[in-house]
Amino acid sequence: MIPSPYPLEHELQMRYYGDDHPGIGGKLRTVPEDFVVEELPKPFTGSGPFLICRVTRRSWEHQHAIQEIAKRLGISRKRIGWAGTKDRNAVATHYISLYKVEADQVRALSFKDMAVEPVGQHQFGLSLGDLEGNRFGIRIRGCERENLASLQEIAETVKEGIPNYFGLQRFGAQKPVTHRVGAAILRGEYQEAVTIYIGDPFPNEDEEVKAARAAFRDTGDAAAALYALPVRLGFERAMLDFLSKHKGDYRGALKALAPKLLTMFVSGWQSYLFNAAISDRFDRGIPLDEPEAGDTLIYLNGRTDRATEKNLPTARQHIRRGRAMIAACMPGATPLPNPGPMEEHMIRLSSEAGITHEAFRNAAQYLESAFDGANRPIVLRTEIVAEIEDDAALLNFTLPPGHYATSVCRECMKGDPISLV
Structure with missing residues (x-):
């Protein structure tokens, strides 16, 4: 056990590593194909009002993918269920349930970098945790060659058990503030919750995005921020659109987001x-x-x-x-x-x-x-099949529901948490 030297990990209370060998460094997700995750579903009943579909997507954020599927089908998001969320910068295969949707409606859909395939019927809608686990195939590129020799020893530590931290993406991979927004909501400080989500910048964002966020935090001008923020920031824009029409109703603005x-x-x-x-x-x-x-x-x-x-x-x-x-x-x-x-x-x-x-x-x-x-x-354990190719590490392993592959990668790499995004 050694402490993390990174302020962001301390901010998210991920303050220790379970292993004390030197990290292999490197970069995760240089391309989406470096992070492949396949959901392992529980058995489906074979009949019922819910259509089960297998979704395979590349570089789609989970909520945006759900939103786009609902939009194309012309249904409420509330009719779509899922067992687990998956990373954006990845190639992810997972399952969704669609309430009273026909298979032919789904087969008619076409997306860039996403396939949605009907696979059967189910008596129940999927909800978080309704899966056996997830299988991962991960490539870490640009590792420190002199430390790659410690990879097998780190893998043995992971087999024995490491901290089962909630990973960086749980708090927002690009802008890890979900816990702070949640704390503000719990206190009933809805304006502060909106201001944190829209107004807090993150170091890796474009300068114009940072400027637009700062302007909203300073002025509270929703219309100006709506004009300045790019279309890809759909969640921020949904709240800003509501605020521009209902000035001062921050409680309602939060409700503009998906439940x-x-x-x-x-x-x-x-x-x-x-x-x-x-x-x-x-x-x-x-x-x-x-x-x-x-x-x-x-x-x-x-x-x-x-x-x-x-x-x-x-x-x-x-x-x-x-x-x-x-x-x-x-x-x-x-x-x-x-x-x-x-x-x-x-x-x-x-x-x-x-x-x-x-x-x-x-x-x-x-x-x-x-x-x-x-x-x-509090412990994460898994058996890693680890290989080394030049300056890259290949990791294959399976995790139970709710466990984070990035926690495994973090132990191996021991690098800046931004390298995990």
Whole structure:
């Protein structure tokens, strides 16, 4: 375990690496084909009102792809479900459900760099987590040749377990502010939420985009910002269009965004807290596989238990034999009855930010979505098949739902997080 030297990772509470070997450096996603992800679906029922389609897309942002599919079909986005979001700068294959849409309607669609193929019917609409996992094929180019020899040793560490951080893209790969927007929404500070999302620049953006964002932050002039921001920034422009017609209605402006995108802001704050709990555990010198009293244990069959002073020896044995993992429960609308050390840290951080469980309940009513707490393992484990080609590393591995391939790549590379985007 070594600390990260990068301020952005500290800002997102990804403050440690699980491995202490030198990183191989390099650049991820030089071209989209360097990052190939294939969703592994759960079985479909074969009949029902939902048409299941396999989507293969290159360089499409997830929400924009959904929006374009809905537009071409002439249906509400609410009739489209999916099991997991996928990276933009990638070649991604995943599944969507379409409520009461005919297969021939889908076959008639044509997109640049995206194929949508009907594959069957399902009794239920897909929702986040309805998948077995994801398979990845990743190429990291321009690695530091002298450090490539450590790749196999890093792969062994990943097999044993590394921090299961929410990755950079969870907070916005190009502009990682979703957790800050979510915190503002939870506090009911809707103007601040809009201002952060539209007005905060990111270092890699074009200068004209930075200038337009800064002007909106300084003046609040929605019409001027709508004129200045490029068409590709569709989410910002949707809010600005609403504000130009309904001056001062920032609460309504947020609702101009897709409901599932809005919920990702609030869950972004929960993700930030989870990352902070893992990093605090390292601060306290507690290994990821060493249970302490108050930890939640998740067993292979899904059963959960609580570690106590009395059962710690048994808990250690189950963890070492691979029967259980330590998890942390992210705060939500329902107060945690017996928070452990990691939960106490998350609750404390949230309280310092002016956010209580009542705030999650209020946000749930505003966004019409539940924000209950959820258990998540603090360890990511997978077996990597790693190869070296000249100055490039090829990684093949599979992850469970909700785990981030960039967390695996981050451990291998140990470079500037921008190199992961």
